[in-house]
Amino acid sequence: MNEQQTETIGSATLMSTWMKTATAFWEQTLRQWPGTPDMSGAWPSGTPSKKGATGRPQETLASVLKTWQSLSELMSEPSMIESQVNGIGALPEIILKMAKSGAERYLHLQHEWVRRVGKIGERTKAYEFENLDQELFKAWSEIYDQEFRQLLNMPQLGLTRFYQERMHRATDEFSRFQTTMAEFMHVLFLPMEKSFNIIQEKLLQMAEEGTLPENPKDYYQMWIKILEGHYMTLFKSSEYIQVLQRTINRHSDFLAAKQALMEDFCQMLPVPTHKEMDELYKELYHLKKKIKVLEKKMESVQNGKIP
Amino acid sequence: MAQPKIPVNLIMSKLAEDAEKAGTRAQKATDVLLGELDTQISATPHEIVYQEDRIKLKYYRPPGRVRIKTPLLLVYALINRETMLDLQPARSVVQNFMNEGIDFYMIDWGYPTRKDKFLTIDDHVNGYMDNVIDFIRAKHNLEKINLMGICMGGTFSVIYSALHPEKVKNLVTTVTPTNFDTDQGLLQIWMKALDVDRMIDAHGNMPGDLLNFGFLLLNPAQLMINKYVGFLENMDNHKFVENFIRMEKWIFDSPDVPGETFRQFTKDCYQKNLLIQSKLMVGGRRVDLKKITMPLLNYYGKYDHLVPPEACELLTGKVGSRDTTDICLDTGHIGIYVSSKCQKEFAPKIAQWLKERDGEMKKTKRKKPSSGKPAGTKTKTAAAKAKTKTTSVKKKQ
Numbered sequence: 128m129n130e131q132q133t134e135t136i137g138s139a140t141l142m143s144t145w146m147k148t149a150t151a152f153w154e155q156t157l158r159q160w161p162g163t164p165d166m167s168g169a170w171p172s173g174t175p176s177k178k179g180a181t182g183r184p185q186e187t188l189a190s191v192l193k194t195w196q197s198l199s200e201l202m203s204e205p206s207m208i209e210s211q212v213n214g215i216g217a218l219p220e221i222i223l224k225m226a227k228s229g230a231e232r233y234l235h236l237q238h239e240w241v242r243r244v245g246k247i248g249e250r251t252k253a254y255e256f257e258n259l260d261q262e263l264f265k266a267w268s269e270i271y272d273q274e275f276r277q278l279l280n281m282p283q284l285g286l287t288r289f290y291q292e293r294m295h296r297a298t299d300e301f302s303r304f305q306t307t308m309a310e311f312m313h314v315l316f317l318p319m320e321k322s323f324n325i326i327q328e329k330l331l332q333m334a335e336e337g338t339l340p341e342n343p344k345d346y347y348q349m350w351i352k353i354l355e356g357h358y359m360t361l362f363k364s365s366e367y368i369q370v371l372q373r374t375i376n377r378h379s380d381f382l383a384a385k386q387a388l389m390e391d392f393c394q395m396l397p398v399p400t401h402k403e404m405d406e407l408y409k410e411l412y413h414l415k416k417k418i419k420v421l422e423k424k425m426e427s428v429q430n431g432k433i434p
Numbered sequence: 435m436a437q438p439k440i441p442v443n444l445i446m447s448k449l450a451e452d453a454e455k456a457g458t459r460a461q462k463a464t465d466v467l468l469g470e471l472d473t474q475i476s477a478t479p480h481e482i483v484y485q486e487d488r489i490k491l492k493y494y495r496p497p498g499r500v501r502i503k504t505p506l507l508l509v510y511a512l513i514n515r516e517t518m519l520d521l522q523p524a525r526s527v528v529q530n531f532m533n534e535g536i537d538f539y540m541i542d543w544g545y546p547t548r549k550d551k552f553l554t555i556d557d558h559v560n561g562y563m564d565n566v567i568d569f570i571r572a573k574h575n576l577e578k579i580n581l582m583g584i585c586m587g588g589t590f591s592v593i594y595s596a597l598h599p600e601k602v603k604n605l606v607t608t609v610t611p612t613n614f615d616t617d618q619g620l621l622q623i624w625m626k627a628l629d630v631d632r633m634i635d636a637h638g639n640m641p642g643d644l645l646n647f648g649f650l651l652l653n654p655a656q657l658m659i660n661k662y663v664g665f666l667e668n669m670d671n672h673k674f675v676e677n678f679i680r681m682e683k684w685i686f687d688s689p690d691v692p693g694e695t696f697r698q699f700t701k702d703c704y705q706k707n708l709l710i711q712s713k714l715m716v717g718g719r720r721v722d723l724k725k726i727t728m729p730l731l732n733y734y735g736k737y738d739h740l741v742p743p744e745a746c747e748l749l750t751g752k753v754g755s756r757d758t759t760d761i762c763l764d765t766g767h768i769g770i771y772v773s774s775k776c777q778k779e780f781a782p783k784i785a786q787w788l789k790e791r792d793g794e795m796k797k798t799k800r801k802k803p804s805s806g807k808p809a810g811t812k813t814k815t816a817a818a819k820a821k822t823k824t825t826s827v828k829k830k831q
Contacts, residue, residue, distance in 0.1 A: 315654070341444040343452060347663070355655035362620050362652070372627045379629070379636035386636070401638070404548065412552040415487075419561065 146199040153192055264310035271302060293388045300384040304377040311374040314367060318357035325357075326350045462670035471672075473679040476517040478528045480540075484569045488544030489562045491569065492516075494532055501535025502785065503792050504580050504603050505570055508540040509563065511586035512691045513645055514684065516540055519584075519771055521680050527771050530781030536788070539570055541587075543689065551638045551693040556717035558695060559593050567594075567601050578603035578728075580788055585609050585741060585767075586699070589709065592749065593716055596725045604791050605726065605755075606784055608733040609767055611745040612752075615707040618742035620652050625704035630697050640696040642688025652739055681772075710748055724754035729791050731759045731784065738767040759787070 279299040283291040326349060333339045340346060361367050390400040399407075484491035510516035519540070520528040531538055541563070546553070570579050581602045583591030588610025595602045616622050634640065650657045668674040708714040714721040730753055734746035743762055750758035761783070763770055770776050 315651075318655075339445075341448055343445060343449050351655055351660050351663075354659075355653065358653065358655055363617075363623065368624065368627050371624065372629070376629055376632055379632045382636040401548070405551070405638075408549040409552055411549065416557070416561075 150196055150199050153195065264306060264313065268303075268306055271306065275302070290391055293384070293391060297381075297384040297388040300377070300381040304374075304381040307370075307374045307377040311370050314361070314370050318354055318361050322350060322354040322357050325353050329353075459667075459670045463675075466670060466672050466675050469672075471676050471679065473676055473683060475522070475680050475683055476520045477523070478520050478526060478532070483539070483573075484566060486562060486565055488546060488550065489566070490542040490544060491566050492540045492542055494528060494538050494540070496532045496535050496537060498535060500537045502537065502580075502788050504576065504578070504788075505574055506531070506536050506538040506580040506582055506788065507567060507570060508538060509581070509583045509587035509591050510541065510543065511584060511588075512543055512546075512558070512695065513586060513642070513688065515687050515689065516542055516584075517687070518684050518768065521684060521772055522677055525772055525774055525777050527777075527781055530777065531785070534781055534785035536785055539566070541566060545689040546639055546692045547690075548638050553692040554694045555590070555593070555698050558692075559590050560597065560717045563590060563594050564598065564601075567598070571601065577601070580604045580606070580792075582606035582608065582784070583610055584771075585611070588612075589699075589703070592709070592723070592726065593714070593721050595728065596712075596721045596723055597716065597719055599725050599727055602728050604729045604731070604788055606731045606733070606787070607746075607749065609735060609738055609741045609746065609770060610732070610749070611703070611741045613707065613710040613745050613748040614704045615710075616742060616744040618744045619739060621648075621740055622704065622742075622745065624648070625700055628700060628704075630700040630705075634693040634697045637693065639690035639693045642690050645691070646686060646688045649740070710752055712752070723749075723752045726753035727755050729757035729787075730755045731761070731787050733761050733763065733770060733780070733784075735765045735767055735770050736762050737765060737769075740767045757791075 276299055279295040281295075283289075283295070326346075329349065330339065330346075340349075386401060390402060393400045478494065480492045480494050482490050483493045508516070508519070510519070520526045523529065528540075567579060567581075571577065578601055581591050581595060581604070583589065583606070585608075588607040589612060591605060592607060592610065592612055595605050614622055614625075637644075665675075665678055668678075702708045702714055706713075709721060710723070712720065712722045712724065730750060732746060732750050734741065734743055736743060747760055747762070750760050763776055763780075765773055765776055770780060
């Protein structure tokens with residue numbers, strides 16, 4: 128008898144014993160409850176055998192236990208036990224595969240982060256914004272799009288699928304807007320950083336030349352001019368325009384998604400939705416326009432301008 | 435290598451001196467800020483003579499005799515409010531116009547709400563503006579009135595004058611964008627990249643706060659830092675604080691812009707530049723600039739970061755009028771109306787220009803006006819650093 132067989136027989140005995148014990152336990156418990164049929168469906172003496180005379184919970188319980196008994200008998204068959212044991216034996220392998228897959232994804236994420244973070248040090252020159260230092264945000268966006276966004280965009284099922292979709296969309300758009308906003312704020316801060324670097328260099332040069340201003344206000348004036356110059360350069364760069372455009376678009380998308388979600392809540396309350404109000408406003412707008420045209424025509428007729 | 439010479443002792447003593455001054459200033463500032471402050475804007479008395487939906491028409495009666503026969507209608511932009519023309523008593527275009535004897539009206543566009551989101555340029559120009567102008571014409575029993583537009587209100591006035599030339603006697607445009615195909619201004623660059631459909635579909639109307647944020651971003655160093663540093667340095671000055679608060683009140687009082695108007699303005703003007711090419715369609719009619727045959731005075735600022743000179747100066751060459759004047763002042767977008775230097779000449783110049791063209795009897799006097807020169811003359815004397823680009827009336831052959 129090899130080791131594998133010993134393990135299988137041991138597991139089978141254990142399984143069979145456990146099932147028998149569990150069945151006996153529930154049978155005993157059931158007997159304690161007066162007016163409950165036993166597992167075979169027979170009613171204790173002195174109780175009406177008519178179905179429906181006892182409570183529905185007892186009937187349901189008896190039915191469940193009967194199913195369990197049948198199942199446990201079936202499971203106690205040697206062939207079934209072997210099959211179960213095989214399944215149990217495969218479990219660690221499945222778990223290992225899942226863990227491996229998860230670990231690979233995690234390592235991929237980590238690798239991406241490290242790769243991107245490594246680039247953060249690659250800074251742009253003063254008054255130049257061609258290659259903005261945005262790697263962190265790009266990395267996060269990509270990771271979010273590849274790993275998390277897909278979950279939120281999964282098709283929803285069932286009666287509430289549209290509500291769930293709107294909820295997920297709002298969450299998704301909020302995350303995307305937050306990421307872009309963070310990137311935008313980072314870009315806006317770049318001129319600050321650069322202007323501080325420049326002013327340091329300038330002061331060092333002035334110190335060497337012995338031309339440092341004595342008035343602290345002059346330092347501020349120097350810095351604000353440098354800062355203004357950096358902002359002007361940044362704002363004209365195509366990189367900034369792209370970030371600005373992306374931020375505005377994501378903001379609009381988030382607002383639209385939030386609005387759609389809010390409309391679901393508004394419908395539950397006695398509150399008209401934007402959609403409903405817009406329809407009304409549009410009708411009102413066209414009606415007013417028509418009335419104004421008619422009024423003008425009538426006025427012209429009264430003044431004799433139109434025959 | 436010689437050791438760098440840093441006057442640390444001088445810097446430190448100056449810092450200590452400044453810190454002491456700042457302490458005293460903060461103490462005084464507390465009294466100023468907690469005391470009574472007159473920060474009211476748009477305080478000049480006026481009547482509301484016409485009202486339609488959210489629109490109001492303000493009427494300002496000159497204190498003395500009316501010196502210009504034809505009344506003037508001022509059309510402000512939909513962005514920010516017309517109160518800018520009457521910010522403070524000593525620096526008020528409104529008061530200067532009244533002192534010049536101009537009988538004038540001003541449109542208050544009000545605060546658009548969500549129900550106004552469907553209003554288009556056509557509704558503003560051929561609807562509200564036309565109704566207001568008809569009201570003034572009827573009240574004064576006149577065929578034509580004088581029209582003056584500011585910024586986007588100037589663009590509306592140009593469109594109106596092209597569509598209804600029979601109702602406009604003289605046209606004055608100030609810091610008015612008509613050519614949007616320029617990379618001189620950041621706004622022009624940014625607006626080209628804007629997905630306006632997405633934005634308006636999501637917002638309904640264009641939020642005033644969002645626009646304001648955009649304007650602050652045009653120069654954050656000055657508008658978000660230096661401006662407030664200036665305030666801190668002067669917050670013990672009662673008058674300075676009052677005027678500063680007035681300006682803050684005006685600048686952040688930003689009504690939303692009706693969605694469809696903003697959509698059309700962005701697409702047709704900023705992105706397609708149709709107006710200056712006489713290709714813009716409003717209310718099913720083409721806005722042909724050649725139809726603008728009345729005298730045109732075109733003011734703009736050399737350092738305007740919102741509407742740069744390039745956005746304004748093409749207009750006079752594109753209209754059908756034979757009497758056009760361009761005046762470029764050495765100032766920015768708002769400076770034309772609020773800087774004390776410009777105040778001295780802006781309103782008097784317009785009044786003079788209108789006087790020369792007001793009434794048939796003065797028609798023959800349309801020779802090279804001395805009024806075109808003062809700005810230029812003043813530049814030379816450096817009084818207002820103002821410069822007249824085209825000082826004389828252009829006689830088109």
